[in-house]
Amino acid sequence: MIRRLTIFGVGLIGGSLSLALRAAGTCQEVVGCSRSESHLREAKDLGVIDRYTLDPVEAVKGADMVVLAVPLGAMRGVCEAIRGHLEPDASLTDVGSAKASVVEAVREGFGEMPLGFVPGHPIAGTEKSGVSAAFPTLFHERRVILTPLETTDLGALARVRTMWEEAGAVVETMSVEHHDEVLAATSHLPHLLAFGLVDSLARMGEREEIFRYAAGGFRDFTRIASSDPVMWRDVCLANQEAILKVMGRYQEDLGMITRAIEAGDGDSLLEIFQRAKGARDRFCP
Numbered sequence: 066m067i068r069r070l071t072i073f074g075v076g077l078i079g080g081s082l083s084l085a086l087r088a089a090g091t092c093q094e095v096v097g098c099s100r101s102e103s104h105l106r107e108a109k110d111l112g113v114i115d116r117y118t119l120d121p122v123e124a125v126k127g128a129d130m131v132v133l134a135v136p137l138g139a140m141r142g143v144c145e146a147i148r149g150h151l152e153p154d155a156s157l158t159d160v161g162s163a164k165a166s167v168v169e170a171v172r173e174g175f176g177e178m179p180l181g182f183v184p185g186h187p188i189a190g191t192e193k194s195g196v197s198a199a200f201p202t203l204f205h206e207r208r209v210i211l212t213p214l215e216t217t218d219l220g221a222l223a224r225v226r227t228m229w230e231e232a233g234a235v236v237e238t239m240s241v242e243h244h245d246e247v248l249a250a251t252s253h254l255p256h257l258l259a260f261g262l263v264d265s266l267a268r269m270g271e272r273e274e275i276f277r278y279a280a281g282g283f284r285d286f287t288r289i290a291s292s293d294p295v296m297w298r299d300v301c302l303a304n305q306e307a308i309l310k311v312m313g314r315y316q317e318d319l320g321m322i323t324r325a326i327e328a329g330d331g332d333s334l335l336e337i338f339q340r341a342k343g344a345r346d347r348f349c350p
C-alpha cells in the first residue's frame with residue numbers, strides 16, 4: 066500500500082498510473098505537481114489526483130513514492146528542485162522512454178545517486194498526450210522495464226515493482242544500456258520512420274492530396290506520427306548513440322531492398338518479405 070504517491074507531470078502516463086492505482090485501491094493519496102497549473106487543475110477536475118501543488122518541495126513532503134512522469138528534458142530540473150527534500154524512506158522512479166539520460170539527470174540533479182531511485186519505463190502508451198488521454202487500463206498486461214543500478218536499494222526496487230504490478234503490468238528488469246539499445250530498435254526507430262515518412266509524403270504531395278488516397282496500411286504504419294513532437298525530439302537527443310546505430314543498420318537493409326528492385330531481383334524481394342511476414346506473424350499471431 067502506498068501512503069502518499071507524488072507524481073511530477075500528470076499527463077498521459079502519470080495520469081494513467083494514478084488512475085490504475087486508485088482503481089486497484091492500493092494508494093491512499095495522490096499528489097500532482099507540475100509547472101502548469103491548468104494541467105493540474107484539469108487532472109483534479111477529472112478525478113485523476115486528490116490534490117496538487119506547484120511547489121516541488123511541498124509535493125514530496127510525506128510522500129513514500131515519487132514518480133517522475135515529465136518529458137525527458139525536464140527530469141533534471143525536477144530533481145534539482147526536490148534535492149535534499151525527499152523523505153528518507155521514499156522510493157523514487159521515473160517513466161522516461163530512454164534510461165541512461167534519466168540516470169545522468171537524476172545523478173546531476175541530486176548531486177549524487179539517491180539510493181531509493183529505480184529507473185523505469187512502461188512499454189505502453191498512445192500517440193495522445195495530456196491527462197485527458199489518460200485511462201486506468203493503459204498498463205494492463207503490458208511490460209514495464211525496470212533498470213536498477215548497483216546503488217539501488219532492494220526495498221525500493223521491490224516497492225516500485227509492486228506498484229507497477231498493482232497497475233496491471235508485467236515487470237521485467239534489465240541493464241540501462243540493454244534497455245536503450247532494445248528500445249532504440251523497437252520503439253524509437255519506428256517512431257522516427259513514421260514521422261519521416263509522413264513528412265516526406267506531405268512535402269511531396271500537392272496540398273496533401275496524396276493522403277486522400279491512403280489506405281488502411283498507411284493509417285496503421287503512421288498512427289505514431291501523431292505523437293508529441295517535443296517528446297520525440299527529447300528521445301532522439303537522449304538516446305542518440307543507440308538510435309544512430311540502429312538507423313545505420315536499417316538504412317543498409319533498406320538499401321538492399323532498393324538494389325533488389327533496381328535489379329528486378331524478385332527472388333531476393335520474396336525472401337525478405339517472407340522472412341518479415343514470418344517474424345511478424347510469430348510475434349503478433
Ligand SMILES: NC(=O)C1=CN([C@@H]2O[C@H](COP(=O)(O)OP(=O)(O)OC[C@H]3O[C@@H](n4cnc5c(N)ncnc54)[C@H](O)[C@@H]3O)[C@@H](O)[C@H]2O)C=CC1
Nearest residue numbers: 074075076077078099100135137139161162190191194195
Ligand atoms: N507518451 C507515451 O506513449 C509514453 C511516454 N513515456 C514517457 O513518459 C513521460 C511523460 O510522457 P507523457 O505522459 O506522454 O507526456 P504528457 O505531455 O502527456 O505529460 C507530461 C506532463 O509533464 C508536465 N511537465 C512538462 N514539463 C514539466 C516540467 N518542467 N516540470 C514539471 N512538469 C512538467 C506537463 O504539464 C504534463 O502534464 C516522458 O518522459 C515519456 O518519455 C513513456 C512511455 C510511453
Ligand SMILES: O=C(O)C(=O)Cc1ccc(O)cc1
Nearest residue numbers: 162187188189190191192289
Ligand atoms: O503509441 C504507441 O503505440 C507507442 O509505442 C507508445 C509509446 C511511446 C513511447 C514509449 O516509450 C513507449 C510507448
